[in-house]
Amino acid sequence: MARTEAPKIVTARLGYDDSHTLERYLATGGYEGLHKALTMTPEAVAHEVDTASLLGRGGAGFPAGRKWALLGKKPVTYLTINGDESEPATFKDHLLIERDPHQIIEGVLISAYALQVTQAFIYLRGEFALGLERMQAALNEAYAHGAVGADIFGSGFSIDLVLHPGAGAYICGEETALLESLEGKRGFPRIKPPFFPASIGLYGQPTVVNNVETMANIPWIITNGGAAFAALGEGRSTGTRLFALAGHVQNPGVYELEMVKNTFRDLIYDPALGGGITGGNKLKAFIPGGVSAPWFGPDQVDLPLGQDEVGQAGSMLGSGSIVVMDSTTCVVRAAWRITKFFSRESCGQCTPCREGAGWLERILYRIENGAGREEDLDLLMDLCDNISPGVAWPPQQTTICVLGPSIPSSIASGIRMFRDEFLVHVKEGGCPFD
Numbered sequence: 001m002a003r004t005e006a007p008k009i010v011t012a013r014l015g016y017d018d019s020h021t022l023e024r025y026l027a028t029g030g031y032e033g034l035h036k037a038l039t040m041t042p043e044a045v046a047h048e049v050d051t052a053s054l055l056g057r058g059g060a061g062f063p064a065g066r067k068w069a070l071l072g073k074k075p076v077t078y079l080t081i082n083g084d085e086s087e088p089a090t091f092k093d094h095l096l097i098e099r100d101p102h103q104i105i106e107g108v109l110i111s112a113y114a115l116q117v118t119q120a121f122i123y124l125r126g127e128f129a130l131g132l133e134r135m136q137a138a139l140n141e142a143y144a145h146g147a148v149g150a151d152i153f154g155s156g157f158s159i160d161l162v163l164h165p166g167a168g169a170y171i172c173g174e175e176t177a178l179l180e181s182l183e184g185k186r187g188f189p190r191i192k193p194p195f196f197p198a199s200i201g202l203y204g205q206p207t208v209v210n211n212v213e214t215m216a217n218i219p220w221i222i223t224n225g226g227a228a229f230a231a232l233g234e235g236r237s238t239g240t241r242l243f244a245l246a247g248h249v250q251n252p253g254v255y256e257l258e259m260v261k262n263t264f265r266d267l268i269y270d271p272a273l274g275g276g277i278t279g280g281n282k283l284k285a286f287i288p289g290g291v292s293a294p295w296f297g298p299d300q301v302d303l304p305l306g307q308d309e310v311g312q313a314g315s316m317l318g319s320g321s322i323v324v325m326d327s328t329t330c331v332v333r334a335a336w337r338i339t340k341f342f343s344r345e346s347c348g349q350c351t352p353c354r355e356g357a358g359w360l361e362r363i364l365y366r367i368e369n370g371a372g373r374e375e376d377l378d379l380l381m382d383l384c385d386n387i388s389p390g391v392a393w394p395p396q397q398t399t400i401c402v403l404g405p406s407i408p409s410s411i412a413s414g415i416r417m418f419r420d421e422f423l424v425h426v427k428e429g430g431c432p433f434d
Helices: 022-027 032-037 042-052 064-069 092-099 101-115 129-145 175-182 212-224 226-230 264-269 307-312 331-345 351-368 376-387 408-428
Strands: 078-083 119-124 160-165 207-211 240-247 253-258 283-287 321-326
Touching: 022 101, 022 129, 032 101, 032 212, 042 064, 042 101, 042 212, 042 226, 064 101, 064 207, 078 101, 078 175, 078 212, 092 101, 092 129, 092 212, 092 240, 101 119, 101 129, 101 160, 101 207, 101 212, 119 129, 119 175, 129 160, 175 207, 207 212, 212 226, 240 264, 253 264, 264 283, 264 321, 283 408, 331 351, 331 408, 351 376, 351 408, 376 408
Parallel strands: 078 119, 078 207, 119 160, 240 321
Antiparallel strands: 240 253, 283 321
């Protein structure tokens, strides 16, 4: 399959050095979508987003229009934007936050109008120092321009938009933990039900939580129409999407591609994109949707970049992060480092995740460092089964949120795909790649 060309929806301005400024944003069609939305009824704006079939770009892939329709009808409602991008090797939202903050703000304002929300929050990861600085500057500019605040552009619609930095906890990327953090509490995920945000969210009121990239698509959809967005891609996976390509590729970076019409092979090997594997090495495996996702082998490189296509193959597009591992990669070390991350970032609320993650990490550490036993492989899989029964995808849960069931993905993938490599570590007393 050859790479297709599609209009750049969320990265069109990134060729400009001053893409983060209001001046550049206005010169390239900025806030035209908001002006248009304010001449429409809120229901008509929501209908365009529903027609676009815009899947959430944060990981779960839930349709944005359908999520909006679930919002409880109460006098007080909120809109919260999840910019706590914390998945290792995921940096697409980070790019948008730094390079085109006004696009995100405009998407938030249009969404708030459609939902008739008068208070919105943008929650950003605390380590995004430059991103926080630019987002706050853009928000100040938007207020001065009249795009935020009372009686926006004379429409009669008013909204207050607040930027809130997090403290850098991975768990706050989970929407209910984010709401807890926003309320000033420790970032513990809430039990669902009853705490579905659309029913009981921020401060106990109905709340919509959307991802940064999801918001960045909204201005284009309103300006060009939901049908134009839906015409890109295929099936449920419409439009374009940002993919953060990392690992053993010539050109790591963020690429905006049309969904389904392009494949993992296109992204990894096209000279204008990933440019192929470093050092002329062979592809060993790749992670298709952030380190929470089960791995794929070279035989799945021709899969389309589509939500359902990847899901049916046993993994997910998730956060849009694709990590490429070449023939020099030690899969034991890769699985250990991923598990160590999850062990460190577990909030500790649920026993299977809190205790299981640390136990798994210690077993992988001893295998990698020459003290492993052959029975450790069965022990690893048994522990994974206790955290996520069946060790299948989509995962079964024994915990409040999906952090726990995400832990087995790399371990089970490594053992199932490269069991012999684990055994070599055990029998030779260390890593053969050192």
